[in-house]
Amino acid sequence: MSSKIKLVVVGNGPVGHNFLEYLVESGQSENYQVTVFGEEPIPAYDRVHLTAWFKNQSVKDINMVHDDFYPRNNFALHTGDKVTQIDRFKRVVIAESGIEVSYDKIILATGSFPFVPPVPGHQRDNVFVYRTIDDLEKITAAAKTAKIGTVIGGGLLGLEAAKAVMDLGLKTHVVEFAPRLMAVQVDDGGGKMLSKKIEDLGVSVHTQKNTQNISDGDGAFHKMSFADGSELETDLIVFSAGIRPRDELARQAGLGMGARGGVVINNNCLTSDPDIYAIGEVALWDNKIYGLIAPGWAMAHAAVDHLTGTGTSEFLWC
DSSP states (O other): OOOOOEEEOOOSSSSHHHHHHHHHTTOOOEEEEEEESSSSSSSSSSSGGGGHHHHHTTTGGGGGGTTHHHTTTTEEEETTOOOEEEEETHHHHHHTTTTEEEEEEEEEEEEEEEEOOOOTTTHHHTEOOOOOOOHHHHHHHHHTTSSSSEEEEHHHHHHHHHHHHTTTTOEEEEEEESSTTTTOOOOHHHHHHHHHHHHHTOOEEEEEEEEEEEEEOSSSSEEEEESSSSSSSSSSSEEEEOOOEEEEEHHHHHHOOOTTEEEOTTTTTSSSSEEEEGGGGGGEEBBOOOOSSHHHHHHHHHHHHHHHSSSSOOOOOO
16 A cells, blocks of 8 residues: 555646646655646647747647656656546546546646637637647648738737747738737837837737627638727637636636636645645636746745645745
């Protein structure tokens, strides 16, 4: 009978993998029987630098996992298998494949999903999001028969997506609802400078545009109609309009949730269940969801420190 603590990590994105790396660095990983579930068919890769995939169209360029990381540390990894249920009474997690794994502790690192506004026409062909390798493959395939591409969303990820679309050889547009690009990060002056630099690269910037409808175009695949009466024709559309926490598993398990979603955590990244932690973009701390990698890694470290009792860090983000 193993005396090791049974630890299940749900989510194998950058934050979930950083948790595992820090657990190994803590020197305590041998005390845990670790099982990791990842929904995607490949191990963790760097979502922050997705555009690097386009260079060789190979995950090797953004891979975060050394080939022997999991076997060397005796971690069991299940890729392409989504956890669909946490049974807190039986203390097991159940995956889509039917696998059941018992647990003593759980790390929820399920991340987020791209928010697509319910604009009429958003479900048309050649409309994409920018989140996974699978998304990039679909965008690349569609670009082969396209001339114009448009990104809806002028935040940091939206601009990265626009760079990718432009590199695919398409005339590229960025459509932003706010009065400026990166409205959260820069002021009006900075927004004007940023727009000029983006346009100097050959990308057309359209701010204060509220997309009302996506329909058949006259000279392109789509026609985007805006609230101010203007229109834009484009062959493919990429939504990059923010994120929402992947909190459906936490809801199913009956964990404490925020009014607008997200799993409520304390400074140690513990949820309302003292045996379940949440880290990354699924976690709600101080009524905030952090869509950046640095807070996610800080959460991962705080969770390891509390779980193992070997450190004193807490998640306190300003």
